[in-house]
Amino acid sequence: MNPVLLCLDSGTTSVKAAAFDGQGRLLARTERPNGALHRDGLRVEQDMAQTRAEALSVLRDCAVQLAGHVAGKIAGLVVTGQGDGLWPVNGSGQPVGRALTWLDGRARELAAGMGPALDAVQAATGSRPTAASASLQLLWLQRNDPARYARIALALRLKEWLFLSLTGRALAEPSVLLPVWGDWRSGALAPTVSDTLGLSRGTELLPELAAVGAARAGLSAEAAQATGLPQGLPVLLGPGDVQSTLIGLGLGSRQGVARASIFGTSAIHACLLDDPAAMPQAPAGAMIQQFVLGPGYLCFHPCFNGATLLHHLSRRFADLPAAPAPEYSALILHPFLEPGGERAPWTDPHASGALFGLGAATTPSQIAWAGREALAFVTRASHAMMGAPDGALSLGGGLAGDGHFAQFLATLTGCTVQRSPGSHAGLRGLAAIGARFLLDAPDPAAWIGDPEQSLAPEPGPVAAYADCKYRLFSALLDAATPFWEPLSALRTKAEELMETP
Structure with a gap:
């Protein structure tokens, strides 16, 4: 039966x-x-x-x-x-x-x-x-x-x-x-x-x-x-929804997958390591969990600011397209809009967003695409800090359905990106875990399945643009970070003024 x-x-x-x-x-x-x-x-x-x-x-x-x-x-x-x-x-x-x-x-x-x-x-x-x-x-x-x-x-x-x-x-x-x-x-x-x-x-x-x-x-x-x-x-x-979804995306459960990124309400960037102590950088917000399907440890950066960044942007800027084609520009966005600040890879409760390069000619499509670029930049930083091994990056969450974003992510990171937008990764990961412990079926492959599409990095001008912009993103972040706490204090003063009769 x-x-x-x-x-x-x-x-x-x-x-x-x-x-x-x-x-x-x-x-x-x-x-x-x-x-x-x-x-x-x-x-x-x-x-x-x-x-x-x-x-x-x-x-x-x-x-x-x-x-x-x-x-x-x-x-x-x-x-x-x-x-x-x-x-x-x-x-x-x-x-x-x-x-x-x-x-x-x-x-x-x-x-x-x-x-x-x-x-x-x-x-x-x-x-x-x-x-x-x-x-x-x-x-x-x-x-x-x-x-x-x-x-x-x-x-x-x-x-x-x-x-x-x-x-x-x-x-x-x-x-x-x-x-x-x-x-x-x-x-x-x-x-x-x-x-x-x-x-x-x-x-x-x-x-x-x-x-x-x-x-x-x-x-x-x-x-x-x-x-x-x-x-x-x-x-x-x-286990938690993070580990269940990572397993469903193939991390530790599909051959060739070395890292994964989930873009749901939050963003999660993860890899599977034998020795977490060997990570090149371990930001304060990084988390480590024992892998439930075998040896090793899941190392991941749980961000407060994930795909909901795009929702927040659409509420504040009129006419942003829902799924834009690439609109390359000089806009650089720091994607820290959630009230808790940021958790990883930058851990600061005062973290706040910023938009650089804004001008009279800026279009809604450029802002929408800059938001996607920002999420990709955080992804690259996270995987570099963890020292993720070579291999494919499996992409999950709502943004896995955006082929333009997936291709830019592949080009920026230099990794093949696997996307399975209709795979129900969290549920499939749970099924693989249940099969292991309730059905005594240790091989998760049947429950995980193959990716729907694999996207290779594209060499050429886009790769050069992405690398240059990532370095500017990082430099601007280093420059802005010392001002996060004073800005938070100023925000509090402003709110108090607005509440005063």
Whole structure:
């Protein structure tokens, strides 16, 4: 009998579910926009009850698609979601207010004023806390909303909240937990994090820790009734959405892929290394996770500013084309528009955007294309800092559908770029993980598949233009960085003036 794997991925933009058979064929897929996200300046929160309802809804829709069409038995459900943020619950497992998402910027000022403490945490864990980290978000609550902080019994991430909602059990796995609360080198928690940051409660708020593969429980009666899936169905807690998507893009799972970049709400640039200590540069915002499908470590730069840069630009400049052909110009854009500043490869809560070379003859198409060039420049910088090995760069996220961007990225980086815009990489990565641990199928190739297109670098004038502009981008960034903090202080003064009656 052909087994069926269900996969659930609750992201910042949308909530998705899919079903695959034992040969990796996609049998059913559902998706709905994330309607639980609330943006209000620095406050970027998510309604936890609505998030749970949306996850149950897409699973129910997927189960309806499968009914009567699948002869195989459903072998299990694999779950992932946004990797960072704080999803607090009380002793009864109910939400303590809205979740603080990874985009929430309220802890930005804490990050800006705790340099020595953050240095000490980075020395202990290998990763530096940012405004997206649960540790600093807990500290912000402790200082600014102590009554709410006192009601928290467990500090979860989104995927752990969904796992609790589906099974009634609170579990975590180490790949996303250790960069904040432990040490990737030893695999152990580091209680010193709480003491160093001044948290009265930290690691004691974490759920039980189990390895990927062992972090599983049966589907509860309530969740079974809500989804139409069988009670007791094995539910596997996968790694974070970043690692799931990177696996789905072929990193560590497709021959010849040495690095990958995801352009969703955020941008993630990653490679797989045997020894992360050998990286040429390790920016404070870099993260390291144990690879769940085999030996080695995923090293990646999680940027706050990804493809949403293009959305922000379109809101501020009229008539920007949605998918422009290349419009080469002297415009150079620094793509730091999110309220939390930037996390990696430049780690600064005060990071802000800039546009150089603007003139009376500047066109909307040039601005739109400069935004894409900026994202490509950050990609090149990130992979150079990590010392990514030679090989293809697999491209994922919404911008994988933009062939002009993919070709420019190939030319700029000198790498063959593989693009699979319709592959549902995160869901396929989850299926490969589920196949490994639920079906005992160690070869992920069937679930990952081949890329839809491979683009080689183009030599000639465009390559020379791209290299020259990248060097100017970097030089201007070095010059602008010292002004980020004064600009942030000026912004605060301006906001206070505008609020004064």
